[in-house]
Amino acid sequence: xxxxxxxxxxxxxxxxxxxxxxxxxxxxxxxxxxxxxxxxxxxxxxxxxxxxxxxxxxxxxxxxxxxxxxxxxxxxxxxxxxxxxxxxxxxxxxxxxxxxxxxxxxxxxxxxxxxxxxxxxxxxxxxxxxxxxxxxxxxxxxxxxxxxxxxxxxxxxxxxxxxxxxxxxxxxxxxxxxxxxxxxxxxxxxxxxxxxxxxxxxxxxxxxxxxxxxxxxxxx
Ligand SMILES: *Cc1c(COP(=O)(O)O)cnc(C)c1O
Numbered sequence: 671x672x673x674x675x676x677x678x679x680x681x682x683x684x685x686x687x688x689x690x691x692x693x694x695x696x697x698x699x700x701x702x703x704x705x706x707x708x709x710x711x712x713x714x715x716x717x718x719x720x721x722x723x724x725x726x727x728x729x730x731x732x733x734x735x736x737x738x739x740x741x742x743x744x745x746x747x748x749x750x751x752x753x754x755x756x757x758x759x760x761x762x763x764x765x766x767x768x769x770x771x772x773x774x775x776x777x778x779x780x781x782x783x784x785x786x787x788x789x790x791x792x793x794x795x796x797x798x799x800x801x802x803x804x805x806x807x808x809x810x811x812x813x814x815x816x817x818x819x820x821x822x823x824x825x826x827x828x829x830x831x832x833x834x835x836x837x838x839x840x841x842x843x844x845x846x847x848x849x850x851x852x853x854x855x856x857x858x859x860x861x862x863x864x865x866x867x868x869x870x871x872x873x874x875x876x877x878x879x880x881x882x883x884x885x886x887x888x889x890x
Pocket of ligand 1: 693695716737738820862863864878879880881882
């Protein structure tokens with residue numbers, strides 16, 4: 671199985687306005703280099719130590735995305751290399767990022783759309799309450815660029831369709847209501863190996879794909 675061939679196949683499925691994020695967590699630097707040589711520049715990691723180790727040796731024009739659950743005590747380290755933080759799931763974390771940053775950092779707010787309790791994120795109501803309260807407007811060093819979500823892990827495509835549809839509607843509503851004059855609010859991060867085609871039908875602008883590019887992950 672070849673990484674560059676996998677990428678070529680996925681690229682055919684993705685319209686040009688959709689960003690492909692290659693989720694490289696738990697994969698080797700050699701694997702990342704192969705994707706880099708195939709032209710990819712966006713890579714996603716979920717652990718700060720692993721991210722820092724890889725960022726040190728790999729090409730400097732890579733845009734690193736943090737897609738895991740960021741702990742407030744690791745914010746500063748992550749900020750030294752990361753371009754976009756996907757999983758902001760509380761106002762407390764948003765504040766911690768702003769406090770740890772020395773210039774505005776791009777972030778996405780994570781919304782819980784799946785049925786599984788285990789997944790992270792704001793509920794739609796919590797998100798609207800947080801935005802309505804308005805305190806986020808006074809945080810100097812975060813720039814909210816959009817939303818991120820993960821659908822349920824299920825074979826039931828109608829269920830996935832509903833979940834992504836709900837996130838798309840929420841995204842459009844929030845964009846119109848709070849970010850109408852903010853052109854940088856333009857990212858809807860949804861879709862993984864198993865469901866990215868459905869996500870794109872619902873307006874995803876960024877798909878996060880690991881397994882279909884790099885194969886199964888080895889958690890060691
Ligand atoms: C691991 C991960 C992915 C990639 O999942 P695949 O099914 O391997 O494509 C996408 N998004 C998030 C948030 C992840 O943690």
